[in-house]
Structures are given as C-alpha cells and as structure tokens.
Amino acid sequence: MPQSAFLETVTAPPASDGAVTAELAALESIQQRVLWLSTSMIHHANRVRPNPTGLKVGGHxxxxxxxxxxxxxxxxxxxxxxxxxxxxxxASPVLHGINYLLGTLDEKYLTTLREFGGLQSYPSRSKDPDTVDYSTGSVGxxxxxxxxxxxxxxxxxxxVGDTGRGRQYSLVGDAELDEGAVWEAILDPGIADLGEVVWIVDLNRQSLDRVVPNIAARRLEKMFEAAGWQVIPVRFGQLLESLFARPGGDALxxxxxxxPNPEYQRLLRCTADEVRDRLPGTGSESRQISDLIATLDDSTLLAAVRNLGGHDLQxxxxxxxxxxxxxxxxxxxYTIKGYGLPTQGHPQNHSxxxxxxxxxxxAATLRMDPDQPWGRFAEDDPAGRLCAAAAQRLQRDPVPPLPDVDIPSDFGRTPKGTSTTQAALGRSLLDxxxxxxxAAKRVVTVSPDVSSTTNLGGWVNKVGVWSPTERHNWFADDPETIMHWNERPTGQHMELGIAETNLVGLIGELGATWSRWGQPLLPIGVLYDPFVERALEPWSYGIYAGGQSILVGTPSGVTLAAEGGAHQSIKTPSIGLEQPGCVSYEPAFGIDVEWTLLASLSRLGRPDGTSAYLRLSTRPVxxxxxxxxxxxxxxxRRRRQVVAGGYPLRRGGDAQVTIVAMGALVPEALSAADRLQQSGINADVLCITSPGLLFEAWQARQGRGTGESWILDQLFPGDRATPMVTVLxxxxxTLAFLAGINRVRSTNLGVSRFGQVGSLDDVYRHHGIDTDSIVSAALDILP
Incomplete structure (x- = not known):
C-alpha cells in the first residue's frame, strides 16, 4: 500500500479566538473531571470498598x-x-474515566476497579467491559x-480486504523505555515505513522507587532520530514560554x-520562598533568573515551576x-508524576x-462531591457537548462477520523414506x-532471519516475501541462489531481524486481525526452539490479549547434538504443557506434523480459538x-488420536511394561521394546504428541475440567495398566503425570542438565535417554 494512503488530516480549520477560548475552557473542564474520576476509582477500591482480607488492592x-x-x-x-x-x-483508570465520559462505560463499573469481574488492573482487550484497543501491563x-x-x-x-485508515498510538511511560523489547522493535528495519505509528512518551522522570537521576531527554530524542523517527518534544507550557520571552528568560x-532530574523534582515540593532561593542556582546567570522570578507573585511562580508541556492542552x-x-x-x-494531586513530584509517589x-x-479544589463522585457533565454544558461530539466522532463500524475458512484435516498422503519433522513443516505448507x-492465502509465516535453516525455503520461493512495496531481487538471475527472495505486497512470508520478541509480537497482532477487522489470518512464527524461552513472555501476553498464532520451535532438544549446550532446549516441552490458551504438539513423524499443523490452523482466527506450539526436530527418522x-x-482413527494427544504405536501382547515416548526419541523407544521382547518381556509403546491435551483430559476425568477424556481410554486402558517408563x-x-492415570509405578527419563556437544549417540548416552537407558529403566521397574 502506498504511503499516501495513510496520510490523514486530523485537525479542523482554526476557529475564531473566542471559539478557541471556549473550547479550551471546556477541554480543561474535561481534563479536571478525568483526573477526578481516575483518582476516585482508585480511592474507592482502596478506601471505600470493603476489604475483609486486608490484602493490598493498590492503584497508581x-x-x-x-x-x-x-x-x-x-x-x-x-x-x-x-x-x-x-x-x-x-493509566488504565484514565482510559476508563474517558470511556465513561464518552458514554461507552456504565457507571456501575467505576466502583469495580481491581475487583473480581470488574475493571482490570491494567487495560485488557478480553476482560474489560469497555473499549480497549491493546492489552498492556507487561512493560514494553x-x-x-x-x-x-x-x-x-x-x-x-x-x-484480504480494506481495513480503513488510522494511526496506531502508544502511550508510554519513560521508565518503559528501559525495556530492551522497545528498542528491538524501534530498530527493526521494517519499522521506518510505518508512518501511522505514533508514540507519546510520558517523561515524568520517575520510576517505581525514585527520581531517575540520568534520564537525558535529548539523548532519547537522538536515539529515536537515529532510527528515522520524527521527534516532537513538548517541553514547556504557555506560562513558561511567556517567561522565556522576558529579560532573563533564556537563562531560565x-x-x-x-x-539534574532530582533537583528539579525537589523544587516541586518547595514553598515559593524556597523556590526563589533554589531556582536561580549558582551559575553566572543566576542573577538574571533571580530578577525575573522576582517579578512573579508566589502563586504564579509555583505554577510556572509546574508548567510543563505535557500538562498544557494547547x-x-x-x-x-x-x-x-x-x-x-x-x-x-515533559510531565510531573502526580500532577494536580497532593502527592505531585514526591519521589515515592508511584503507588x-x-x-x-x-x-x-x-474534591474541594475541583468542586466535586466526594460522596457522589461519579457525575457526568450535563448535556447543555459546553464540556458535555464536547464529550457528546467526541463520542459521535469516535464511533466505529461493527466488526463484520467472519468468513468461513475451510482447513482440510488430512492431505491423504503418507510420507515415505527417511525425513525430519522440521522438513515436514515446509512440505505441509506447500501441500x-x-x-x-x-485457506493457504490466509497463512503468513514469520521468522527472525532463519527461514532457510528451518526448512521454509520452498514455501518462501512459492509465496514470496511480504513488503509494502515491490523491491527488485538482484539475485534473481544468479543460478547458484537456491532461495529466491522476491519481496512484494502479495508475499506471505515476513522476515524480521534477529529479535524473537519482535517475531512473537508480530504474530500476536497478525493473529488478532479477526477481532479487529473481521479478517482472520493464520500466522505461523518459526524460530529456533531454544529461543522460545526468550520469546515466551511477549508471546504469552499476545495470547492473553486475544492474538491466536502458531509458534514453531525447531530444531529442538539435545538431539541437536553437535550444536552444543547453548543451542539445546530442555524446558520447552514443559512450557508447552503449561501455557494457557495454547495447544502444544511434539510430533514424531511427518504425518503427525501434517495432522497437528492442520488441526492447529483450524483453531485460529475465531472467538473460541487457541494458539499452538509445535516442537520439531532435525533428526532424520x-x-x-x-x-x-x-x-x-x-x-x-489414528489422525484423531494424534490430534488429541497420542496414540498406541505398538501393543506387545500381554504387556509387562509400557514405554511412553515423545518426538525424536520414539525410535529409541521402539528399539528398546524390540530388545525387551528378545528377553521375553512384552512392552506397549505409546507415542505422545501433546502432554498438555492429555493432562487436560485427565483433569476432565477427575471432574476438574470440561474437556473430553476418551483419548485416555485408548492410550491407557485399565486392562493394560503396567509399570511405565517415559522418555523425551x-x-x-513433562510426562511424569501419566503414571497417575492408572496409578502405576514409573521411571521418567529426560534431560535435566545443560547439554553437551557430541554425536547423537554420545549425547543421548550422557543424558540417559538412549536405548540402553530405556531398557535398563524397564528392567529395574518390573516386579
């Protein structure tokens, strides 16, 4: 889409001075009411609402x-x-106060801040009753x-369709700029084209515990400028600007x-006499400053010290x-933390x-009734008319009905030969x-510069790389270039820099388009599995906010072998088990990848949808x-079992032991069963595809959930309950809970130490997950 499509006029022609004055007065009235409402919501939650437990409610x-x-x-x-x-x-109470004045939030909710079922502590798209565009709360x-x-x-x-026009605003506290995720996003090369992005930094120079001593606003400006952003500082209000125009104003x-920040903040706690003493300082121009402020009465002087641009509506x-x-x-x-409150500028006023x-x-200062705090403006009041006009202007069209997206459940193909689950991902997308x-037109893949090493090359060649404008591919005529990097607006792969938080932030928003504009996408993010932990917090927050996506971690585990311990994931299977709003899969075979991927795609882009995490391997099987x-x-029947969490891969007659395996270690489990059979010991071998779904099924069987439990009967029938060895x-x-289904003895094999570099046999032996270890564990657990 061309840049000009996002240009939008947001200002009306200037009115007469009288009209400007009247509108400004109405706006100032609204400003005071918003301050009152936000303060009152927090006050009610902490000082008025009964709190029998005595537990802190809090607010800011x-x-x-x-x-x-x-x-x-x-x-x-x-x-x-x-x-x-x-x-x-x-600032969530400010948002709720504004929505209340706009008529989109019922008064009954104003007394429910941080109450069960009420207004959330931080803005939430999925849990707040009023309009919230983005869930926030996780800093950065x-x-x-x-x-x-x-x-x-x-x-x-x-x-897939026109979404209209509009800017994307972020209201950011200055301390939030300490988060690395912020700068990872700002510095991504693709951001420079997004002219609709506007950040407003609340530069109050305070964090939770203190006045931050070294916040250098000009340095922040230069960092944004270096990234190609337009920088607009709003330093001072009209009163200070008028003083700067007087003799001595430049010095002031x-x-x-x-x-220094702490010195300025201290001025906010001073009397007028103390300000006259402290403000001039000891520099060569202190006399000019003293002479200038000597012309001001006390109230004007105190107002001037507080007259920063972030509080000046004009x-x-x-x-x-x-x-x-x-x-x-x-x-x-530039702002003052606590502006307008008795606590303004106090270094510990955060909470x-x-x-x-x-x-x-x-209440007396703002002419409000503390016993009846929730008043709106009268309809004939200028502020009331301004609220009504804003409400009418901000009305949005309803989100259109979602289209039907038909996702097949089975391509009908059975993989042959030797292959990896990682390679099966690319083949399934092409199929x-x-x-x-x-359905394929709605798929969009995202990776942090690892497309080729995660086997997405064929898919990228087929669908192209997304770019707002078409870019020339200078390697198109190079016969030795296998991966074709064709960038165009119709491309379906999005490539970011090496920053996993950017990747999951993007797939979260791609996965929320169904709820914003009625156009579901099917986003798939692919990254190295060890870095799932790095990306987990923002991805989890995206799921909380309603963004449905598929995260693929590949390659995974100590099966990487020669990559060494730094690139071997250990905890990610547990993460998949425990992440809310997400179904996790670790397929063992190519057909399992196909079925679980299609099932995961079918759950995206709908009100009852869920995200998915697929943990894949580069081990040829x-x-x-x-x-x-x-x-x-x-x-x-097999497909349904795979999608539901697992399937019996081998039944060993009158089994004496059950070997439960997942992912890349299924071949070791089968080899161990063969060895045991040679010793006269029959073993069942179960292939687990989703520990999380099996745990939910077990919870449902115990009456602690609403899911189905039929898969447990097919995997763990009571008449085949035997001692169990699990391995992954x-x-x-991750799999230890399975022994509790039939209350059998168990030994659980896996990786609980940092990895080691080496061959596959050496690494498996080191961690005790090789065939010999499985056989030994089975023999040890038998009666």
Whole structure:
C-alpha cells in the first residue's frame, strides 16, 4: 500500500479566538473531571470498598495524573474512529474515566476497579467491559504492540480486504523505555515505513522507587532520530514560554533544561520562598533568573515551576498537529508524576494513595462531591457537548462477520523414506497451497532471519516475501541462489531481524486481525526452539490479549547434538504443557506434523480459538516406523488420536511394561521394546504428541475440567495398566503425570542438565535417554 494512503488530516480549520477560548475552557473542564474520576476509582477500591482480607488492592493515582492532559487532548480533540491506542498500564483508570465520559462505560463499573469481574488492573482487550484497543501491563510489550498492529493492518489490506485508515498510538511511560523489547522493535528495519505509528512518551522522570537521576531527554530524542523517527518534544507550557520571552528568560530556560532530574523534582515540593532561593542556582546567570522570578507573585511562580508541556492542552494539541504521517513519530511530553494531586513530584509517589483528608481536599479544589463522585457533565454544558461530539466522532463500524475458512484435516498422503519433522513443516505448507488455496492465502509465516535453516525455503520461493512495496531481487538471475527472495505486497512470508520478541509480537497482532477487522489470518512464527524461552513472555501476553498464532520451535532438544549446550532446549516441552490458551504438539513423524499443523490452523482466527506450539526436530527418522494404517477408517482413527494427544504405536501382547515416548526419541523407544521382547518381556509403546491435551483430559476425568477424556481410554486402558517408563528429549517431569492415570509405578527419563556437544549417540548416552537407558529403566521397574 502506498504511503499516501495513510496520510490523514486530523485537525479542523482554526476557529475564531473566542471559539478557541471556549473550547479550551471546556477541554480543561474535561481534563479536571478525568483526573477526578481516575483518582476516585482508585480511592474507592482502596478506601471505600470493603476489604475483609486486608490484602493490598493498590492503584497508581500519580501515574494516572501525569497522563490526564495527554489523553484528554488526544481523545477529545484528535482521535478518529480508525485510530487505535495502547495505553500505558498504570493509566488504565484514565482510559476508563474517558470511556465513561464518552458514554461507552456504565457507571456501575467505576466502583469495580481491581475487583473480581470488574475493571482490570491494567487495560485488557478480553476482560474489560469497555473499549480497549491493546492489552498492556507487561512493560514494553504493550508499548510495541501498535507497531506490529500497524504491520498487521497493512498486511490485511494487501491480501484480504480494506481495513480503513488510522494511526496506531502508544502511550508510554519513560521508565518503559528501559525495556530492551522497545528498542528491538524501534530498530527493526521494517519499522521506518510505518508512518501511522505514533508514540507519546510520558517523561515524568520517575520510576517505581525514585527520581531517575540520568534520564537525558535529548539523548532519547537522538536515539529515536537515529532510527528515522520524527521527534516532537513538548517541553514547556504557555506560562513558561511567556517567561522565556522576558529579560532573563533564556537563562531560565537553560537552567531548567540543564538541571539534574532530582533537583528539579525537589523544587516541586518547595514553598515559593524556597523556590526563589533554589531556582536561580549558582551559575553566572543566576542573577538574571533571580530578577525575573522576582517579578512573579508566589502563586504564579509555583505554577510556572509546574508548567510543563505535557500538562498544557494547547502545547499538546499543537504537537499532535505536527505529526506528518510519513514516518514513525515520537512525541516526548515533559510531565510531573502526580500532577494536580497532593502527592505531585514526591519521589515515592508511584503507588502512594491519597488519604481520605487529601481526597476531600482535592474534591474541594475541583468542586466535586466526594460522596457522589461519579457525575457526568450535563448535556447543555459546553464540556458535555464536547464529550457528546467526541463520542459521535469516535464511533466505529461493527466488526463484520467472519468468513468461513475451510482447513482440510488430512492431505491423504503418507510420507515415505527417511525425513525430519522440521522438513515436514515446509512440505505441509506447500501441500496446503495445492489442496486448499483459499485457506493457504490466509497463512503468513514469520521468522527472525532463519527461514532457510528451518526448512521454509520452498514455501518462501512459492509465496514470496511480504513488503509494502515491490523491491527488485538482484539475485534473481544468479543460478547458484537456491532461495529466491522476491519481496512484494502479495508475499506471505515476513522476515524480521534477529529479535524473537519482535517475531512473537508480530504474530500476536497478525493473529488478532479477526477481532479487529473481521479478517482472520493464520500466522505461523518459526524460530529456533531454544529461543522460545526468550520469546515466551511477549508471546504469552499476545495470547492473553486475544492474538491466536502458531509458534514453531525447531530444531529442538539435545538431539541437536553437535550444536552444543547453548543451542539445546530442555524446558520447552514443559512450557508447552503449561501455557494457557495454547495447544502444544511434539510430533514424531511427518504425518503427525501434517495432522497437528492442520488441526492447529483450524483453531485460529475465531472467538473460541487457541494458539499452538509445535516442537520439531532435525533428526532424520524412518517414516515407516509410524505404521500409518492403510484402511481409511483406521487412518482417521489414528489422525484423531494424534490430534488429541497420542496414540498406541505398538501393543506387545500381554504387556509387562509400557514405554511412553515423545518426538525424536520414539525410535529409541521402539528399539528398546524390540530388545525387551528378545528377553521375553512384552512392552506397549505409546507415542505422545501433546502432554498438555492429555493432562487436560485427565483433569476432565477427575471432574476438574470440561474437556473430553476418551483419548485416555485408548492410550491407557485399565486392562493394560503396567509399570511405565517415559522418555523425551526434554525435562522428564513433562510426562511424569501419566503414571497417575492408572496409578502405576514409573521411571521418567529426560534431560535435566545443560547439554553437551557430541554425536547423537554420545549425547543421548550422557543424558540417559538412549536405548540402553530405556531398557535398563524397564528392567529395574518390573516386579
């Protein structure tokens, strides 16, 4: 989509001075009411609502106060229906207060902040009753989400339908910029084209515990500028700007800009006499500053010290009008934490709550009734009319009904020869383009610069690489180049830099397009399995926020062997078992990959959908070991078992022991069963594809869940209950619970130490997951 498509005029023609003054007065009234409502919600939750347990409820009145002006100007003057906003976590009461004034939140919810079933501690798309565009709360993740939302929106536009126009705003606390995920996103090469991305930094120079001593605003500006962003600082309000124009004003400006953060914050706690003593400093221009502030009365002087741009509605509005929509923009708004509250500027005000006396004092200042705190503006009040006009302007069209996306369950092909589960991923995607092209058009793959090493080369050659504009492939005529990097708007693979948090942030937003614009995508993120842990927190948060996606970790485990311990994943099978909103699979054979992938795709892009995690391997395995039934009904039975969590791979007559294996270690399990049979010991061999689904089935059987438990009867029938040996290329506790189904003795083999480099035989032997170890464990556990 061309850049010009995202250019949008967000300002009306200037009105007369009288109209501007009247609108500004109404806006200031709304600003005060938003401050009052956000403060009152937190006050009620902590000081009014009964709390029989005595457990801290909490809230962040000071963090809300520093955002009130920024959000008031944005919502009531500049936002348009197509815009989306990510609100910093601790400012959630400000968002709810604004939605209440806009008429989209019922009054009954204002007393439910942080209450079960009520308003969430931090903005939540899935749990809050009012409009929330992005879930936030995990620092750095909510801030970057609109970047990936912008990319997802453009992708939808170029593939399945028009989403309209709009900016993607992030309201970010300055301490949030400490998170590495923020800069990983800002520095990704593809971000420079996203002119609809706007960040507004609440530069209050405080973190949770202290005034941050070395926040250098100019350094932050240069970092954004170096990444190609438009930088708009909003440093001072109208009062200070007027003082800067007087004799001595230049000296005052320089003094404030060069003053250490803690020194400035201390001024906010001073009396007027103390400010007159401290503000001039000891520099060569201190006399000029003293002479200037001597012309001010006490109230004006104290107001001037607090007159930062992030609290000046006119300065903020002017900044919003400067956004040029041709590149990402950051507005750095200087603010005071706790602005307008008795706690403003206090170094420990992050979680401080107003006392009842302070709350009533605030009520008197704002002319509000502390006993009836939830009043809206009257319809004929200028502020009420402005609220009504904003509500009408911000109305969005309903999300259209979701289209039917037909995902096949079986391609009908049985893999032959020797192959890997990693290679089966690429083949399955190519088969999907042939057998279900309509569904395949909604698939989008994402990788952090590992497409070729994760066997996506054939898929990328087939569908191309997504880019907002078509780019020339300078290697198209190179006969030795096997992987063709054709970048065009119709491409279906998105390549990012080597930053796993960016990858999962993007697939989370690609997986949320069904709920934003009624256009489901089927996003698949592919990365090295050891780095799933690095990506887990933002991916988990994306699932919480409603983003449904498939994460593929490959290659995995100590089966990597020669790669060494640094690239061997141990805990990821347990992660798959424990991650909410996600079905995890570790297929052993190519056919298992096909079936589990298709089942996972069918669960994406719908209100009751789930994400999936596939853990794949680069170990070549003889595909005939899968013993796929030839009979169609038996094949379908096997497929249902694979998708449900596992299947009996071999039944050994009157079995004396059960070997339960997963993924790459199934060949060792079968070899161990052969060895045991030679000793006269029959063994059942079970292939587990999803420990998580089996655990849910076991919970359901015990009455602790609503899922189906039929798979347990087919895997672990009571008449075949025998001592059990479990083995996997991962932590042994992943499968340990299976012995509890029939309450049998068990030995659990796996990897619980950091890996070692070596051959496959050496590494398996080192960790005790080789055939000899399985046989020994089986013999030891027999009566």
């Amino acid at each position: 009145q000071a963090s809300c106060a520093s955002m009130v002006s920024i959000m008031t100007s944005l919502w009531f003057e500049h936002l348009r229906p197509g815009d989306r906003v990510s609100v910093k976590p601790h 993740i909510g801030a970057t989400a609109p970047i990936w939302g912008a990319m997802a929106r453009r992708y939808v536009d170029t593939h 400006r320089t003094r404030i800009l060069q003053m 300065a903020l509005s002017q900044a919003y009008r400067q956004i040029d929509d041709t590149r990402p923009t950051v507005i750095i708004a 401080a709550l107003l006392t009842v006396e302070e709350y009533r004092q605030l 999907l383009t042939r057998q279900s092209p309509d 003889d595909q005939s070991l899968a013993a796929v039934p030839a009979d169609p009904a038996a094949r379908e 290329d991962g932590h042994p506790h």
